Amino acid sequence: MASAAGAAKLTNGRRRRGRGSETMKDAAAAARTATYTAQCEECVHVAEFSPFGSGLAGGLLAYGGRNYVVVGTCSFQEEDTEIKGVEYNTLKTFHRGIRVDAIAWSPETKLDTVPQVLRLCTADADNKLRLLTSDLKDENGWKVIEGHADYINDLVFEPNDGKQIASVSDDHTCRIWDLEGNQKASFLLHSPGMSVCWHPEESFKLMVAEKNGIIRFYDLVTLQAILSLDCGQMPLMSADWCLGNTIKVGAVSGKDWFIWDITRSSYPQDKRPSHLDGARRFRWSRASENLFATTGCPGKINSQLLVHHLGHPQAIMIGSASVASGLSWHRTLPLCVIGGDHKLLFWMTEM
Numbered sequence: 001m002a003s004a005a006g007a008a009k010l011t012n013g014r015r016r017r018g019r020g021s022e023t024m025k026d027a028a029a030a031a032r033t034a035t036y037t038a039q040c041e042e043c044v045h046v047a048e049f050s051p052f053g054s055g056l057a058g059g060l061l062a063y064g065g066r067n068y069v070v071v072g073t074c075s076f077q078e079e080d081t082e083i084k085g086v087e088y089n090t091l092k093t094f095h096r097g098i099r100v101d102a103i104a105w106s107p108e109t110k111l112d113t114v115p116q117v118l119r120l121c122t123a124d125a126d127n128k129l130r131l132l133t134s135d136l137k138d139e140n141g142w143k144v145i146e147g148h149a150d151y152i153n154d155l156v157f158e159p160n161d162g163k164q165i166a167s168v169s170d171d172h173t174c175r176i177w178d179l180e181g182n183q184k185a186s187f188l189l190h191s192p193g194m195s196v197c198w199h200p201e202e203s204f205k206l207m208v209a210e211k212n213g214i215i216r217f218y219d220l221v222t223l224q225a226i227l228s229l230d231c232g233q234m235p236l237m238s239a240d241w242c243l244g245n246t247i248k249v250g251a252v253s254g255k256d257w258f259i260w261d262i263t264r265s266s267y268p269q270d271k272r273p274s275h276l277d278g279a280r281r282f283r284w285s286r287a288s289e290n291l292f293a294t295t296g297c298p299g300k301i302n303s304q305l306l307v308h309h310l311g312h313p314q315a316i317m318i319g320s321a322s323v324a325s326g327l328s329w330h331r332t333l334p335l336c337v338i339g340g341d342h343k344l345l346f347w348m349t350e351m
Contacts, residue, residue, distance in 0.1 A: 034345035036086040044339025046326040050105040055112025064100025099125035106162040123152035145181040159200040168193025197241035209239035238281040244289030252279035281327040317349045
């Protein structure tokens with residue numbers, strides 16, 4: 001699938017800060033290319049950095065397309081001066097024969113043990129989840145989890161012990177599963193579920209974002225909704241719960257991004273236009289609670305990536321790529337990845 005270290009290349013796109021007088025169209029024209037790229041054998045539909053430490057020096061990255069799930073390690077010159085640009089190495093390629101639409105990492109993944117333990121879960125085009133457990137050698141087991149009646153938009157592992165998985169779907173449900181594929185709980189939603197988040201500091205709460213613009217927090221002991229946020233417009237396409245600060249929630253809906261302080265109001269503290277053709281994804285950086293990224297809906301020619309800082313009125317970095325999809329931040333670096341046309345695209349930004 002993806003080639004090894006030598007295939008990843010460094011590009012020297014210059015960082016550009018937004019100006020108040022600059023229109024979004026002008027900014028798009030000035031968009032910079034990816035800082036680093038790594039070649040793949042097919043179009044990448046989703047790419048996901050592991051948010052957990054695995055025992056290895058490099059970060060773990062999984063990506064998927066129409067036929068494969070590939071797991072590899074990524075190391076960057078910003079964390080190791082002996083590396084020039086990026087060093088990507090494939091650990092294992094899993095031939096699937098079905099399109100992968102979302103990937104979630106388990107905190108149980110440990111690669112400094114004997115045997116090694118790799119565990120992740122995918123949401124696939126046939127409306128099923130598939131739980132992978134592998135030792136990266138001969139033992140590779142897939143557990144098919146069935147129950148959703150429509151497209152699965154997002155999934156997440158319980159972040160502390162990894163014994164449960166939550167998923168949301170166009171079938172207007174959020175479901176919680178154990179690792180045997182048994183459904184442990186289900187929440188009936190008012191519209192398609194678009195995002196689901198489980199915070200390591202709030203493991204008894206689950207955040208679910210719906211397409212109708214409502215974000216709810218559920219108490220997993222009482223199985224009741226305890227808090228709701230409203231962006232006041234639709235369609236909400238993506239939302240995220242800030243890892244570095246549990247009171248911050250962000251989302252994109254329509255052409256705009258939204259930020260909430262959940263201790264202050266159910267309505268957003270900040271709302272700004274981001275993508276003229278509609279926004280697709282919102283993700284908080286794991287390296288800074290003030291840094292986040294949004295992507296536009298895939299276009300005919302290019303898709304737009306914007307990196308924002310809460311202290312700046314305009315995007316601090318603008319990227320553009322053809323046939324781009326997915327969005328994920330590195331565990332410790334201010335660097336994000338999206339999938340592209342037969343490549344992975346990495347953007348390094350400033351804190």
